[in-house]
Structures are given as C-alpha cells and as structure tokens.
Amino acid sequence: MASLKCLLRSGRNAVSVVLRRxxxxxxxxxxxxxxxxxxxxxxxxxxERDERVFLLGEEVAQYDGAYKVSRGxxxxxxxxxxxxxxxxxxxxxxxxxxAAMGGLRPICEFMTFNFSMQAIDQVINSxxxxxxxxxxxxxxxxxFRGPNGASAGVAAQHSQCFAAWYAHCPGLKVxxxxxxxxxxxxxxxxxxxxxxVVFLENELMYGVPFEMSEEAQSKDFLIPxxxxxxxxxxxxxxxxxxxxxxxxxxDAAAVLSKDGxxxxxxxxxxxRPMDMETIEKSVIKTNHLITVEGGWPQFGVGxxxxxxxxEGPAFNYLDAPVARVTGVDIPMPYAKILEDHSIPQVKDxxxxxxxxxxx
Amino acid sequence: MRKMLTIISxxxxxxxxxNGARVVVSSRSYADFxxxxxxxxxxxxxxRLEEGPAQQAVLTxxxxxxxxxxxxxxxxxxxxxxxxxxxxxxxxxCHLYDxxxxxxxxxxxGINPTDHLITAYRxxxxxxxxxxxxxxxxxxxxxxxxxxxxxxxxxxxxxxxNFYGGNGIVGAQVPLGAGVALACxxxxxxxxxxxxxxxxxxxxxxxxxxxxxxxxxxxxCIFICENNKYGMGxxxxxxxxxxxxxxxxxxxxxxxxxxxxxxxxxxATKFAADHCRAGKGxxxxxxxxxxxxxxxxxxxxxxxxxxxxxxxxxSKSDPISMLKERMLSNNMTNVEELKEIDVEVRKEIEDAAQxxxxxxxxxxxxxxxxxxxxxxxxxxxxxxxxxxxxxxx
Numbered sequence: 176m177a178s179l180k181c182l183l184r185s186g187r188n189a190v191s192v193v194l195r196r197x198x199x200x201x202x203x204x205x206x207x208x209x210x211x212x213x214x215x216x217x218x219x220x221x222x223e224r225d226e227r228v229f230l231l232g233e234e235v236a237q238y239d240g241a242y243k244v245s246r247g248x249x250x251x252x253x254x255x256x257x258x259x260x261x262x263x264x265x266x267x268x269x270x271x272x273x274a275a276m277g278g279l280r281p282i283c284e285f286m287t288f289n290f291s292m293q294a295i296d297q298v299i300n301s302x303x304x305x306x307x308x309x310x311x312x313x314x315x316x317x318x319f320r321g322p323n324g325a326s327a328g329v330a331a332q333h334s335q336c337f338a339a340w341y342a343h344c345p346g347l348k349v350x351x352x353x354x355x356x357x358x359x360x361x362x363x364x365x366x367x368x369x370x371x372v373v374f375l376e377n378e379l380m381y382g383v384p385f386e387m388s389e390e391a392q393s394k395d396f397l398i399p400x401x402x403x404x405x406x407x408x409x410x411x412x413x414x415x416x417x418x419x420x421x422x423x424x425x426d427a428a429a430v431l432s433k434d435g436x437x438x439x440x441x442x443x444x445x446x447r448p449m450d451m452e453t454i455e456k457s458v459i460k461t462n463h464l465i466t467v468e469g470g471w472p473q474f475g476v477g478x479x480x481x482x483x484x485x486e487g488p489a490f491n492y493l494d495a496p497v498a499r500v501t502g503v504d505i506p507m508p509y510a511k512i513l514e515d516h517s518i519p520q521v522k523d524x525x526x527x528x529x530x531x532x533x534x
Numbered sequence: 535m536r537k538m539l540t541i542i543s544x545x546x547x548x549x550x551x552x553n554g555a556r557v558v559v560s561s562r563s564y565a566d567f568x569x570x571x572x573x574x575x576x577x578x579x580x581x582r583l584e585e586g587p588a589q590q591a592v593l594t595x596x597x598x599x600x601x602x603x604x605x606x607x608x609x610x611x612x613x614x615x616x617x618x619x620x621x622x623x624x625x626x627x628c629h630l631y632d633x634x635x636x637x638x639x640x641x642x643x644g645i646n647p648t649d650h651l652i653t654a655y656r657x658x659x660x661x662x663x664x665x666x667x668x669x670x671x672x673x674x675x676x677x678x679x680x681x682x683x684x685x686x687x688x689x690x691x692x693x694x695x696n697f698y699g700g701n702g703i704v705g706a707q708v709p710l711g712a713g714v715a716l717a718c719x720x721x722x723x724x725x726x727x728x729x730x731x732x733x734x735x736x737x738x739x740x741x742x743x744x745x746x747x748x749x750x751x752x753x754x755c756i757f758i759c760e761n762n763k764y765g766m767g768x769x770x771x772x773x774x775x776x777x778x779x780x781x782x783x784x785x786x787x788x789x790x791x792x793x794x795x796x797x798x799x800x801x802a803t804k805f806a807a808d809h810c811r812a813g814k815g816x817x818x819x820x821x822x823x824x825x826x827x828x829x830x831x832x833x834x835x836x837x838x839x840x841x842x843x844x845x846x847x848x849s850k851s852d853p854i855s856m857l858k859e860r861m862l863s864n865n866m867t868n869v870e871e872l873k874e875i876d877v878e879v880r881k882e883i884e885d886a887a888q889x890x891x892x893x894x895x896x897x898x899x900x901x902x903x904x905x906x907x908x909x910x911x912x913x914x915x916x917x918x919x920x921x922x923x924x925x926x927x
Contacts, residue, residue, distance in 0.1 A: 266709050266743025273713020276698055279720060300703050301710055307904045308691040310684035314907040346905055369907040448912060486919035
C-alpha cells in the first residue's frame, strides 16, 4: 500500500516503469524492491558484515531517517553504530572523516546534498586529497550519501544537483544509482571501497519499486564502481544519463520505438571515474549522442562527456554534434508549472533525438 | 651514600642502552650528577575544574637530557629551514615553530606513542615528536623523493603513524581530531586524540560544533589551543571578543598553561590525559606560547609587534634556556655535556640538510600515483588530450 502511494507520488514516469517491468519475463525468485528498501538492505548487510562500518547523520537513528532510508537500523544496531548528530554539517562531516582516518568505515548522511555545501571543505580538502598529499600513508574509507538534485516543490535552496561539483575533484569517486539494483550494489561497493565516495541518491526514486533479481538479493551482490550499464539496446542514437532521468530516457525510447527509432540507453551509474569506453563503443555504433541530466548545463556532466567524445576515437563516427538535455539554467522555482518546466521532460528528450537525427 | 649513587648511576647507564632514550653517555662518572629533582611550576588557571595539575614536577636527568635534545633539534631544524627558504631551496608555505618547542615536547611527554595527535599547518615540530626523522622532514620541505610524504605534501602535509598532519585549512583539523577520538572510543582502545589549533582558529564555527559533539558523546579528545598571541598579523585582542581561550569550550572543563615551560605542559597534558582516559569526555588546554618568526616565511613578523617584545620573550621565557638553567642549577648536567648534545644535534641537522638538498626530486612517473587506495591502475588525463598518464595505488 505504501509503495502504491509512493508510486503515485513519483508521477507518471514511475508508473510506466513499473508497468513495463511487470510485463517482463520474471526470474523465478525475483521480487519488487523499492530503491529505499534496497539502500536500507545495503546498509544493513554492510553493518552486519564489518564492525567498523557505522552510520551518522541528522535523524538517522531514532527518527528512522528523514526519508526513512535507515528505518530499523538503530533498533537493530543501537547507539554505537547508528548516530544521530546535531544540525552541524561541517562538524559532523569532519568528525566522520577523522573517524575514517582513525580506522573506521563511516557512512556520513547529508539530509540532502544541498547541506553538504556547508561541509564541502571536509569532503574535498580533508577526505579527497589526503591519500595523495600523504603519498599513500593515510587512507580515508568514507561514504557520503544522501538525496541529490531536484525533488518536488522544495524550491531553489533544496534542489541543486551536485554531480558536476563533486565529479570535478580528483581523489573522489562519485556514484549516481538509478534503480534498486544500482542502489544496493553500488552502495555496498562504496562502503567496501577504501576511498572517499560521494553517493548521490534521488528522493523521487526512493519509493519506486524495481525488480530485484535473485543475484541482486545476495549479501555479496556488488556492482563495480566505474562501469556504466546499457539499459536498452539500440542502433540509431545513444542516450546517456544518470539517476532519475534514466527513467525519462527509457520512456522516450519506448515512444520513439513506435516510430522505428531504436535508442540505446546508457545508465552511467558512476560519474567519476566515468566509463567513456561504454559510451564511445555505443557512439561508434549509433553515430549520434545525446546526454540527459537534471543538473544545470554549464560545466555539467553532459559538457564533460561532449568534450571527451571529441578527444576520443568516437568523434569520427559522429554524424551530428553531441546534444545536451539538461535542467534550465536558473535556480529552481516553486510553482508547479514553473518547476515542471525547469527540468527535462520526456518530450524534451524526444524532441532532441529528432533534431539530432534531423527528423 | 656513595654506594647508593653508584647503584643509581649503574641503573642509569643500563637504561641508556634502550632504543628510545637518546641520552649522551658521557665519559664522566654519573655519580657527579643529580639523578632527579623536583621543580615548582606555575599553577594553571582553571575553568569548571575543582583542581588542576600538580604545581610540582619531577624531572629525571634522563628525561631532562632527552627533552633538551629534542627541543634543540626542533629549534635548529626550524632555523635551518629558515636558511634554506631564504636560499630558495624551500618554496611555497613554511610556517616555523621556533619559540613554541615546549608545547610539542611537553605534550609528547604527557601522552603515549599509541595516542593520536593532529594539528594545523605549523606542524614540523609535531612531525618530529611523533616519530618523523629530521632527514625526511627536511627532504619533504625541499620537495624530494626522500621526503616523509615523498615530496607530494610539503610543509603542511606531513604524516606519521598516529599523526594526522599537517592540515592547511584553518580549523578543519579540529573535527578531524574529534573523529579520531571517536574511532578510539568506538574500538575500545584506551587511546585519546590530542587536537591542536591556534588562537586564530579558535574563533572558527566548526570548532564549536566539535566541542558540542565531543561533549555530547564524551569523546576522549584533548583540545589544545596554542595561543601565540597572533593569528597571522592580527593580535588576539583584535580577533576575539573573549581571549580566555581555555574558557571558550563553555561546558568543557579547561585550563590555561604556561606553554613556554616544558614541565608545565607535560604535567598539564598528563592531567588532561587522565581526565579523558577516565571516560569524563573532552577537556581543553590553552597553552600560552610565542613564535619568534613571523606567521610564515613571507611575514617578517615585525609590522604588528615590536622587536623589543620578541627580544623580551627570548631573554626571559625561552623554553630551551629555561630547561638548561634548571638542569645546570640543580647539577643534573654540566655545560660540556650539553655542548656535546648541541654538537650532535648540529651534525644531524647538517646531514639532514645535505640530504634534503641533494636527494633527487620525485620521478615524474609518480605524478598521478596515490589517488586511490587499494584500487586498480587507472588512466589520468594530462594537460592535453594526447598525454596518457598512469595512476597506481
């Protein structure tokens, strides 16, 4: 019942995803798991597996998590491993980094990544750069996680996408899961990674259920950081995206398929290090590339992909310039009609595909 | 009496063979020197504490000589760095510690090697007390492959076991130190973390955030404010509405300590360490100290303070002179023995400087290494699309 409510809340796109999923050939023991539950499972399993793993952040313990992602964990693991912090991001992020330096493996939750700006010095200068500055003497095995990007009606200060900001910095790994398997496998991999990982979730995806294969249900299910996934095979155009907008790309692909245009949809999964090989291979096949992201256009993920395509082997296979579909270059407005027009919609992707293919 | 002195001198002679002690074995008979003495030390101003550290400190001859050697080594090392900087062999930032040596030496004497320590950018002294050698410290300053961070960190980014730097961002090291303390408590080790910051950093918001969490969670953290009266060019009166830094922790008990006296610092640190190890949570120490050099090598240090002031501190409160006088006037050593130590120190510094100037710079192949720990090799973009650089863990 709760998942149905979440479905309706996340909008039409999520419903179409679920419908499509249900008509797939289902594996014998697969089940529907929401992104929220997948994240919860990942943390539960890693907390159980390694004594040194712990979670800290605002409302993660007794409140069960501001978005209920850490539900049940405090009850199971107690005060020592699930720590509620005061509303002091710079302080608790620094403490988390220090704990990682001291031998623990913290998961530091930012209620949203907007608040990480208060702590960004600790993420970059204390976490990301330390292994390099110390020439390998001091490692920092920490995960910074939380919802990133636009939500629904939360306005300008609570809607920024930080993928480009964090992915700019050497020494960090930046991960952006889309579905439940991504969420689980990548979070487990991030926790087991000995380096600082910025894990960008999406609030609107928390309630969306996806099929979780039997393999993905295993306690050792890991997805390698740094590898993209081709969610849909195609041959006319390559759509590259991350996080929630992968759903939009798949929806656009479904519509375009009716017109005989088969899109290849790539789910980046990791922003840094970016899997250019998968993108290039696809572009060499399709000759057209469109990047789709929720963040602002300038100096963004799509900008980086465009630059790298030009520097690599795939450039000679392009039949048209790379086109970027991005959020509008403005602070996020509040009114629904304005907000809806501030982020890419499925029709924007379809329009861009047709323009690129000159249809 | 004679027999007892001989026994004592035999014991001392045996103990100097241990690896840790760096006492000079003088050819003169030990029976001439006082093995230990008790000294009156300045009392500490207290905040939220019923009683403070003892106002008497016992110093053994062995300890005194070891402190003297380390203080002198630190002093000479910083002066040599000054020289090398002026010769342009050291570049960039160089924040010297001379004048403040009693803090680093006193703190180390009050904690265990298994305890942890973190400080800001005026870190050369602590790198030494925490196990770094003068050679590798100087080679790091000159940016050579033999440097403690292989030349990749520089003056502000030196690390050793249980020493977390060397941190360039003012105040950022304080939450980090509390985090190390959390790790100590979490892992059930009887260890604590000494977290240092200056009078300039003491006004940083993140420090107050850290006081709050360290107190709430009773972290075994000793906060230490090294108050050298100036944050770069700004005197404490111009920067802080309250210059009672030992009280700024509010709900955290605090003490204000004479930071020029190595024994005061040692006793206060022991007192603070006992407090933490008893599970009482954090404690705050303000060490009143002084730096002879300017803020960094680009600051002559006389535009915001007078030469007379610097000279007065040098003549009245120098930590090395203070220890020397104490030991000499109590017949714990003599001028010749101390001179021998000076000669050895000078030699070690010269050798280190020689190494630091002749050791080659890091190889270019190292450029992109150490981005990630325990990771597969990866390709790193160079300055243009045709450079393919390799990075290994």
